[in-house]
Amino acid sequence: IPVQPFDYVVFGATGDLTKRKLIPALYHRFHDGQFDEQSHIIGVSRSKLSDEEFRTLARDSVHEFVEAEYQDEAVIARFVSIFSYVSIDVSNREGWTDLGPALREDPKVVRAFYLAVAPDLFGPICQYLKDKGYYRRDARVVVEKPLGHDLASSGQINDAISEIFAEDQVYRIDHYLGKETVQNLLALRFANILFEPIWNSAHIDHIQLTVAESVGAGTRGYYDESGALRDMIQNHMLQLLCLVAMEPPASDEANALRDEKLKVLRSLKPIRGEAVGRCTVRGQYRGVSSEGTSVKGYQDELPAEKKGSRTETFVALKAEIENWRWSGVPFYFRTGKRMATRVSEIVIQFRTIPHSIFDHAEGAPRPNRLIIRLQPDEGVRMLMMIKDPGPGGMRLREVPLNLSFAETFSERTPEAYERLLLDVIRGNQTLFMRRDELEAAWSWVDPIRSAWDTGNDAPQPYSAGTWGPTGAIALIERDGRTWHEDG
Ligand code: BG6
Secondary structure, X not given: XXXXXXXXXXXXXXXXXXXXXXXXXXXXXXXXXXXXXXXXXXXXXXXXXXXXXXXXXXXHHHHHHOOHHHOOHHHHHHHHOOEEEEXXXXXXXXXXXXXXXXXXXXXXXXXXXXXXXXXXHHHHHHHHHHHOOOOOOOOEEEEOOOOOOOHHHHHHHHHHHHOOOOHHHEEEOOHHHHOHHHHHXXXXXXXXXXXXXXXXXXXXEEEEEXXXXXXXXXXXXXXXXXXXXXXXXXXXXXHHHHHHHOOOOOXXXXXXXXXXXXXXXXXXXXXXXXXXXXXXXXXXXXXXXXXXXXXXXXXXXXXXXXXXXXXXXXXXXXXOEOOOOOOOOXXXXXXXXXXXXXXXXXXXXXXXXXXXXXXXXXXXXXXXXXXXXXXXXXXXXXXXXXXXXXXXXXXXXXXXXXXXXXXXXXXXXXXXXXXXXXXXXXXXXXXXXXXHHHHHHHHHHHHHHHHHHHOOOOOEEEEOOEOOOHHHHHHHHOOOOOOOOOO
16 A cells, blocks of 8 residues: 655765665655656755756666666656655755755645654754754654663763654664564464463563574674674563563554563563673674684674774673563573674574473483574474374384475565565554653663673684584573584
């Protein structure tokens, strides 16, 4: 269904996010007819570009970042015709009046401001929008992480935005929520009757959440200030946890869902003091070289002034949710750069059967596991015990009930931003983080961060291309469990 016509004003229009993610995502939606030439995309940044130069940038971005089979020159020409450009220097206040003529006053044209800029500019931009008369009560503002580096700084950023925009106008992006497979968690849990009765501590032994990346981090400017805890756990992985652990909401209305997510975050058992050493492990990758190939370590990738950095590129931790449903069920997280492979998955390990009648069978019954693969090779697998075929008596074997999305659906899987960018126009905040959620996540993460920062320990080294430091294995094995690793 096509969305209402819009004026999307993108601050940071010449930046990486715009080129790599926003323009390709908008192109796909345009290509599929979800909006047309009645909508306008207005790029804003400090550089002095003409409309034509900005259109060239948009065209280049489509050519570079959209899969070749979707590149259609006639569609691209129509698509870039809706782009225009305004040069504004936010810090020295130049150019603001030029934005006025680019915006339409028609109330049917949705007005959205996407701030793909450093967070210290969010406040000033919002203020100018108001002062110059571009603010409307029905306008929307979209912001990205990092929304602060701790609770206090996140509070300041949100205060600055909320001076101008009400909470129902603010769209805080966590792009994991836009991923098809992440939304599928909702379908899996709440569109099937099978799971809910066993989705609790009576039947679930523990849950593992893994987001492993094979790429490195040292060349990304921001990363050293951030580290894996802030970059991945505070936002993406806690959001995954919320979707896995929350109570069934009464509807999919934005606040119904966000209220339930918030309860999960607020029920997380704090990890502070000596518990930090027991429940968390951080690591940093070191280089490896073998037979002619070599991969640099994190330290080797850093510029000279940052050498010796203690920033973690890997985190494993054990979290607990203190509520009736999850009491006693550990949630093991792990995420890192330069790991053995790129994989994001959630593993629900059920309890062992209470009594086995197969004492004399070959192969003991193993606990069932539900594996939700978020990327790549998206799908859901349930590992079950069956009888091995054959006349030789009862031999038990673990086999997967396998739902592979690639095999089941022929449609292309849309990128997260395609959904999120248009949800802003639809006025649907379901897949965006509310301020209180964000703050609850920071409140839980901050004590871990500060214990690390004030302690003497450095992150444990791990070799690039592995599953992280040995401490991560010890973390789960101490509890008599192991990481699920079938790649
Ligand atoms: C970003 C992080 O939010 O997510 C990056 O800042 C990370 O460090 C990226 O690489 C991972 O996203 P995806 O969609 O590739 O899993």
